[in-house]
Amino acid sequence: MDLQFTSVNKVFETSFKKNWDRPALSNYQGVTLFYRDVATRIEMLHIAFEQCGLEKGDKVALCSKNQANWGVCFLAALTYGAVPVPILHEFKPGNIHYLVNHSEAKVLFVDESIWESVNIEEMPDLYVVVQINNFKFLYTKTEELAEIKAHLNESFGKKYPETFGPEDLNYYEDSAEELAIINYTSGSSGFSKGVMIPYRAILSNIIFAKDYAELPLTNKSEVVSMLPLAHMYGLMFEFLYEMSLGCHVHFLTRIPSPKVIMQAFSEIHPDIIIAVPLIIEKIYKSKLKPIIDRNRLFFSLPILDQFLLKKVRNELVTTFGGKFDEIILGGAAFNPEVESFFKKVQFPYTVGYGMTECAPILGYAHWDKAKLYSCGKCAPFMEMRIDSEDPQNVSGEVQVRGANVLLGYYKNEQATKEAFTEDGWFRTGDMGVIDEDGYLFLRGRSKCMILGPSGQNIYPEELEGVINAVTYVVESLVIDDHGTITALIYPDYHTAEMDGLSKEQLEARLTASLPEINKEIPKYAQIKKIEFLPEDFERTPKKSIKRYLYQRN
Numbered sequence: 015m016d017l018q019f020t021s022v023n024k025v026f027e028t029s030f031k032k033n034w035d036r037p038a039l040s041n042y043q044g045v046t047l048f049y050r051d052v053a054t055r056i057e058m059l060h061i062a063f064e065q066c067g068l069e070k071g072d073k074v075a076l077c078s079k080n081q082a083n084w085g086v087c088f089l090a091a092l093t094y095g096a097v098p099v100p101i102l103h104e105f106k107p108g109n110i111h112y113l114v115n116h117s118e119a120k121v122l123f124v125d126e127s128i129w130e131s132v133n134i135e136e137m138p139d140l141y142v143v144v145q146i147n148n149f150k151f152l153y154t155k156t157e158e159l160a161e162i163k164a165h166l167n168e169s170f171g172k173k174y175p176e177t178f179g180p181e182d183l184n185y186y187e188d189s190a191e192e193l194a195i196i197n198y199t200s201g202s203s204g205f206s207k208g209v210m211i212p213y214r215a216i217l218s219n220i221i222f223a224k225d226y227a228e229l230p231l232t233n234k235s236e237v238v239s240m241l242p243l244a245h246m247y248g249l250m251f252e253f254l255y256e257m258s259l260g261c262h263v264h265f266l267t268r269i270p271s272p273k274v275i276m277q278a279f280s281e282i283h284p285d286i287i288i289a290v291p292l293i294i295e296k297i298y299k300s301k302l303k304p305i306i307d308r309n310r311l312f313f314s315l316p317i318l319d320q321f322l323l324k325k326v327r328n329e330l331v332t333t334f335g336g337k338f339d340e341i342i343l344g345g346a347a348f349n350p351e352v353e354s355f356f357k358k359v360q361f362p363y364t365v366g367y368g369m370t371e372c373a374p375i376l377g378y379a380h381w382d383k384a385k386l387y388s389c390g391k392c393a394p395f396m397e398m399r400i401d402s403e404d405p406q407n408v409s410g411e412v413q414v415r416g417a418n419v420l421l422g423y424y425k426n427e428q429a430t431k432e433a434f435t436e437d438g439w440f441r442t443g444d445m446g447v448i449d450e451d452g453y454l455f456l457r458g459r460s461k462c463m464i465l466g467p468s469g470q471n472i473y474p475e476e477l478e479g480v481i482n483a484v485t486y487v488v489e490s491l492v493i494d495d496h497g498t499i500t501a502l503i504y505p506d507y508h509t510a511e512m513d514g515l516s517k518e519q520l521e522a523r524l525t526a527s528l529p530e531i532n533k534e535i536p537k538y539a540q541i542k543k544i545e546f547l548p549e550d551f552e553r554t555p556k557k558s559i560k561r562y563l564y565q566r567n
Contacts, residue, residue: 016395017190017214017217017218017221017395017417019189019190019213019214019217020217021187021188021189021213022092022188022194022213022216022217022220023092023093023095023185023186023187023188024185024187025217025220025258026089026092026093026185026257026258027093027183027184027185029049029233029257029258029259029260030049030052030053030180030183031180031181031183032233032260033049033233033260034048034049034050034053034179034180035048035049035050036048036049036233036260036262037049037262038051038052038257038260038262038263039052039082039085039086039262039263039265040082040262040263040264040265041081041082041264041265041267042238042264042265042266042267042268042278042282044082044267045082046082047082047086049260050180052085052086052089053178053180053183054178055083055086055090055149056086056089056090056093057170057174057178057182058149058166058170059086059087059090059091059094059149060090060093060094061166061169061170061173062162062163062166063090063091063094063096063121065162065169066120066121066141066142066159066162067141068094068096068120068121068141069096070094070095070096070186071095071096071097071193072096072097072120072121073096073097073098073099073117073118073119073120073121073196074087074091074096074097074098074099074119074120074121074122074123075098075099075100075101075113075114075117075119075121075122075123076088076091076098076099076100076101076122076123076146076244077101077102077103077105077110077122077123077124077125077128078103078123078124078125078128078146079103079125079267079268080239080240080242080243080248080265080266080267081146081147081265081267082265083123083146083147083149084123084146084243084265085243085253085257085263085265087123087144087146088100088243088249088253089257091121092186092194092195093185093186094186095186095188096121097193097194097195097196098195098196099113099114099117099119099195099196099197099198099208100195100197100243100244100245100249101113101114101198101244102242102244102245102470102536103125103128103244104470104536104537104538105536106534106536107131107132107133107136110128110132111132111133111136111137112206113198113206114137114140115136115137115138115139116206116208116424116425117196117198117208117424118139119139119140120139120140120141120142121140121141121142121143121144122137122140122142122143122144123143123144123145123146124143124144124145124146124152125145125146125147126145126147126152129143129145129152134153140153140155141154141155141159142154142155142159149163150163151163188213189213190212190213190214190217191212191213191214191421192212192213193210193211193212193421194211194212194213194215194216195210195211195216195249195373196208196209196210196211196424197209197211197244197245197246197249197370199370199471199473200471200473200476205473205475205476207423207424207426207429208423208424208425208426209246209370209371209420209423209424210420210421210422210423210424211246211373211420211421212420212421214417215372215373215417215418215419215420216250216254216373217417218373218393218394218395218396218416218417218418219250219251219254219255219373219374219375219418220250220254220255220258221394221395222375222378222393222394222395223251223255223375224255224258224259225394226378226393226394227378227380228380229286229339229340230285230286230339231255231256231259231261231285231286232259232260232261233259233260233261235256235259235261235262235285235286236261236262236264236282236283236284236285237252237256237261237262237263237264237284237285237286237288238252238263238264238266238275238278238279238282238284238287239252239253239263239264239265239266240252240266240270240275240278240288240289240468241270241288241289241290241345241468241469242468242469242470245370245469245470245471246368246369246370246373246374247288247344247345247368247374247469248288248469250373250374250375251288251342252288261285264278264282264284266278269468270293270468272293272296272297275293276333276334279333279334279335280335282335283335283336283337283338284334284335284337284338285337285338285339286338286339286340286342287334287335287338287340287341287342288341288342288344289341289342289343290343290344290345290346290465290468290469291343291345291346291347291348291349291352291365292346292465292467292497294341294343294348294352294356294363295348295349295352295497297330297333298349298352298355298356299352301333302326302330302355305326306355309322323358323359323360324359326359327359327360327361330359330361331361331362338362339362340362340363340364340380340381341361341362341363341364341381342363342364342366342378343363343364343365343366344365344366344367344368344374344389345465345469346465347456348365350387353365353386353387354386357386362381362382363381364378364379364380364381364384364390365384365388365389365390366378366389366390367389367390367454367456369442371419371420371433371440371442372396372414372418372419372420372440373418373420374418375393375418376392376393376396376398376412376414376418376442377389377390377391377392377393377398377454378390378391378393379391379453385449385451385453387455388449388453388454388455389454389455389456390453390454391451391452391453391454392414392452392454393416393418395416395417395418396414396415396416396417396418396419397414397415397416398412398413398414398448398454399412399413399414399439400412400413400446400447400448401413402447405447405448406447406448406449406450407447408447409445409446409447409457410445410446410447411441411442411443411444411445412442412444412445412446412454412456413435413439413440413441413442414439414440414442415438415439415440419440420433420440444456445457462474462475462561464492464493464494464499466538466539467538468538470536470538470539472499472538472539474491474492474493476539477492477499477501477535477539477541478490478491478492478501480531480534480535481501481503481531481541484524484527484530484531486505486506486509486510486515486520486523486524487503487504487505487506487524488504488505488506488550489503489504489550489551489559490502490503490504491551491559491561491564492541493564493565493566494565494566495543495566496566498542498543499539499540499541499542499543500541500542500543500544500545500566501531501541501543501544501545502545502546502547502551502564503524503544503545503546503547504546504547504549504550504551505520505521505524505546507520521546524544524546525544528541528544551564
């Protein structure tokens with residue numbers, strides 16, 4: 015099955031024209047922009063881009079919390095023919111400097127708080143830095159560029175002396191293999207890989223959601239965006255797909271705690287919910303598990319069991335707004351105990367499978383067709399295989415090819431080469447099997463990424479790099495310890511003893527260093543606990559730690 019390509023930007027143009035007077039983007043409990051407002055702001059930015067000398071294919075970085083103007087700026091870059099580069103706003107200043115420079119961005123949209131923490135001298139190639147919430151120019155490379163903002167309304171008025179209407183939209187017409195987005199997999203120079211997403215991958219994901227996923231969304235639908243827009247999962251399925259239809263997207267604009275999320279759901283009543291498993295698991299553990307444990311006897315009686323399960327299901331549906339078709343979970347494995355219970359009560363959830371490199375969808379099945387512990391079937395316009403002699407029974411690496419697959423890693427030929435097999439299949443790094451009906455079951459991740467509480471990617475190697483720099487640390491291993499980030503440390507007991515420190519004194523000293531370690535780490539990746547190993551980690555012949563021996567989830 016081949017993808018019949020049509021311009022992604024023209025899809026957005028058509029949607030904007032059709033939904034001109036409908037609400038588009040809202041900051042929760044704040045401003046609402048209609049599609050006409052979004053289109054007007056995009057056009058203003060297009061004029062500014064042109065006057066700044068921005069060319070097609072130039073990079074535009076965005077580093078801000080989720081908000082309506084984030085969506086405006088992203089679409090302005092895309093529909094101009096520039097390449098948006100989303101950067102997670104929780105990254106440290108040094109990480110932001112690195113990603114702006116590595117991507118060769120010429121424009122940077124930022125929150126004011128981020129601007130206060132970064133150093134413009136560390137980003138010498140930027141033309142302009144723009145405050146994202148009000149489009150104020152915070153920095154311009156030349157005086158001439160500063161004048162652009164001062165006369166922008168005048169420039170807009172000259173171009174559209176009468177009115178600006180849907181007939182004036184004429185967005186950049188993209189092609190299938192053209193670079194659309196650079197999405198970085200992490201923040202630091204040692205581990206960052208800039209995933210080059212082509213337009214065909216965006217279109218393929220949009221068509222998947224529209225024609226194959228059985229999502230009942232229309233231009234009258236409401237969606238709550240709570241995942242980071244700097245990651246492909248939230249970007250694609252809480253924003254870009256919705257914009258292609260004319261939906262109304264509500265940005266939380268604050269930390270997506272369960273309390274805030276539940277309040278937003280009760281007020282907005284979303285038609286679909288995109289989430290990470292942790293949100294569901296927290297609700298299960300805090301609200302449902304105590305009830306189940308107290309009433310285990312009643313749940314074992316057939317008549318009462320059915321009554322109680324229906325009651326639990328109805329209460330859950332109400333908790334999530336009462337109107338949604340299904341909850342789509344992705345980004346990490348679902349806790350088997352929780353998944354089994356939700357399946358038992360026939361709660362409308364499904365677990366999908368994807369990754370940044372595939373923009374992101376790889377596997378999915380609608381909730382009423384999903385199999386327990388599976389993450390669905392191979393997405394349309396894609397092929398999937400298991401690198402195993404017996405792919406139904408013996409785990410092997412999941413490998414894919416098709417329309418969703420990345421072009422490669424930006425300015426990293428070695429990583430690009432290593433990501434593909436000799437016959438051209440993309441290596442996901444995940445292990446699994448595919449049953450006789452085509453359902454994928456992941457058996458483990460060969461990659462070590464930990465999913466943060468709000469969908470952020472946490473790479474243990476980066477945290478370990480900080481820990482290993484502490485005096486008397488020989489080696490460390492960061493693990494997801496049932497939802498808590500724990501550092502396993504093998505200390506240099508011998509050297510410490512030579513320096514007059516007892517075992518107890520050394521461990522106390524290293525424990526006391528935790529606040530300093532966490533200062534170097536984003537808030538979502540904070541290490542909560544340190545444990546000490548009496549001897550070195552078990553290692554492979556290459557001297558790498560056998561990570562799988564120490565996992566607890």
